[in-house]
Amino acid sequence: MTQLKELEQLLVDFRDQRDWQQFHNPKDLAIALSREASELLEAFLWKPAEEGRIEKVKEELADVFAYGLLLAHHYNLDVEKIIRDKVALNASKYPAEKAKGNATKYNEL
Amino acid sequence: MTQLKELEQLLVDFRDQRDWQQFHNPKDLAIALSREASELLEAFLWKPAEEGRIEKVKEELADVFAYGLLLAHHYNLDVEKIIRDKVALNASKYPAEKAKGNATKYNEL
Amino acid sequence: MTQLKELEQLLVDFRDQRDWQQFHNPKDLAIALSREASELLEAFLWKPAEEGRIEKVKEELADVFAYGLLLAHHYNLDVEKIIRDKVALNASKYPAEKAKGNATKYNEL
Amino acid sequence: MTQLKELEQLLVDFRDQRDWQQFHNPKDLAIALSREASELLEAFLWKPAEEGRIEKVKEELADVFAYGLLLAHHYNLDVEKIIRDKVALNASKYPAEKAKGNATKYNEL
Numbered sequence: 001m002t003q004l005k006e007l008e009q010l011l012v013d014f015r016d017q018r019d020w021q022q023f024h025n026p027k028d029l030a031i032a033l034s035r036e037a038s039e040l041l042e043a044f045l046w047k048p049a050e051e052g053r054i055e056k057v058k059e060e061l062a063d064v065f066a067y068g069l070l071l072a073h074h075y076n077l078d079v080e081k082i083i084r085d086k087v088a089l090n091a092s093k094y095p096a097e098k099a100k101g102n103a104t105k106y107n108e109l
Numbered sequence: 110m111t112q113l114k115e116l117e118q119l120l121v122d123f124r125d126q127r128d129w130q131q132f133h134n135p136k137d138l139a140i141a142l143s144r145e146a147s148e149l150l151e152a153f154l155w156k157p158a159e160e161g162r163i164e165k166v167k168e169e170l171a172d173v174f175a176y177g178l179l180l181a182h183h184y185n186l187d188v189e190k191i192i193r194d195k196v197a198l199n200a201s202k203y204p205a206e207k208a209k210g211n212a213t214k215y216n217e218l
Numbered sequence: 219m220t221q222l223k224e225l226e227q228l229l230v231d232f233r234d235q236r237d238w239q240q241f242h243n244p245k246d247l248a249i250a251l252s253r254e255a256s257e258l259l260e261a262f263l264w265k266p267a268e269e270g271r272i273e274k275v276k277e278e279l280a281d282v283f284a285y286g287l288l289l290a291h292h293y294n295l296d297v298e299k300i301i302r303d304k305v306a307l308n309a310s311k312y313p314a315e316k317a318k319g320n321a322t323k324y325n326e327l
Numbered sequence: 328m329t330q331l332k333e334l335e336q337l338l339v340d341f342r343d344q345r346d347w348q349q350f351h352n353p354k355d356l357a358i359a360l361s362r363e364a365s366e367l368l369e370a371f372l373w374k375p376a377e378e379g380r381i382e383k384v385k386e387e388l389a390d391v392f393a394y395g396l397l398l399a400h401h402y403n404l405d406v407e408k409i410i411r412d413k414v415a416l417n418a419s420k421y422p423a424e425k426a427k428g429n430a431t432k433y434n435e436l
Contacts, residue, residue: 018210026166
């Protein structure tokens with residue numbers, strides 16, 4: 001089993017031992033993921049860009065990955081594959097030579 | 110190299126080839142991650158809980174993982190470790206026998 | 219009619235002329251509001267704190283208010299009253315003399 | 328003074344009595360607004376679409392309006408005007424006869 005599949009299985013087991021799969025429709029999983037992303041961002045609120053609260057970052061980032069893996073599990077997605085596909089797509093949208101040093105969205109280049 | 114480290118390296122290389130590391134302070138990475146989580150959720154907007162748009166789910170979930178890995182890279186975090194630490198913490202907060210079938214937040218159990 | 223009630227009515231009329239009330243359950247309205255808040259935040263992504271894109275700020279902030287008013291309408295809430303109630307609650311949680319110049323969350327003071 | 332201007336002033340006074348204006352750059356205000364929108368959405372997490380926790384809805388919706396008014400204050404925006412401008416823009420993007428009963432985004436009509 002790959003590293004990502006093992007982590008996915010860890011989370012599914014944790015969930016199933018608590019009978020929480022009944023709540024885990026994909027829409028609510030996506031809401032939960034977005035809440036964790038917001039709590040992650042809260043680690044930087046009212047602070048300079050480099051001074052996030054690292055303990056909060058670790059916990060909330062772990063939660064973001066956890067809900068991401070549970071969503072991937074729901075749809076039977078291969079996380080490595082969707083990341084590689086997206087990087088390939090972005091490479092064609094943002095060719096290195098055009099995008100160099102430019103944060104503008106690709107369609108505004 | 111682990112599977113997660115390889116994916117992290119893929120994203121760092123993509124970023125560095127475009128000289129985007131100058132924009133990638135952790136606060137803006139967290140904003141970007143939260144935006145992608147919101148776009149993921151948009152795949153379910155105005156729809157029944159099981160009818161997300163799967164192509165959009167794939168792309169936005171990949172983006173969520175990508176910014177998550179870039180944040181982990183910034184802080185030199187081991188993603189597998191923070192997930193396992195968080196699962197261990199949650200196991201103590203939500204013991205399986207008490208949490209069974211109950212979506213209430215742990216501190217309200 | 220108050221200014222807020224007039225704006226609420228404007229939005230309800232706009233919605234009803236398009237038969238969109240069928241999609242507007244409160245959960246999806248809250249998802250839509252959170253998407254607009256995320257698009258508002260995108261006006262500041264990869265930018266210094268004072269350099270938001272003002273045209274985007276205006277449009278997305280208007281959308282945030284619009285979904286907020288539609289949610290208030292759904293629950294028949296008086297927006298002025300809930301704001302005044304929350305300010306009164308916050309005044310007791312963050313007494314001016316203790317909170318002065320301190321962005322720490324009230325429960326950590 | 329209009330109703331919205333009075334509420335804006337109430338919030339500015341509350342803030343200034345605590346010397347919090349130093350933290351309130353527009354980027355962090357937008358982060359705070361997006362956090363409140365996420366907490367509002369949390370009132371519906373793992374629940375059927377009509378069964379939000381109403382007390383939480385009231386508090387978080389009030390916070391959303393509060394940060395929205397503080398952002399409007401920062402940019403000296405007239406909230407009624409930006410809402411009316413956006414409704415007029417949407418009326419041209421989603422003509423009632425074409426959009427009737429259709430939740431598809433305007434550019435996909």
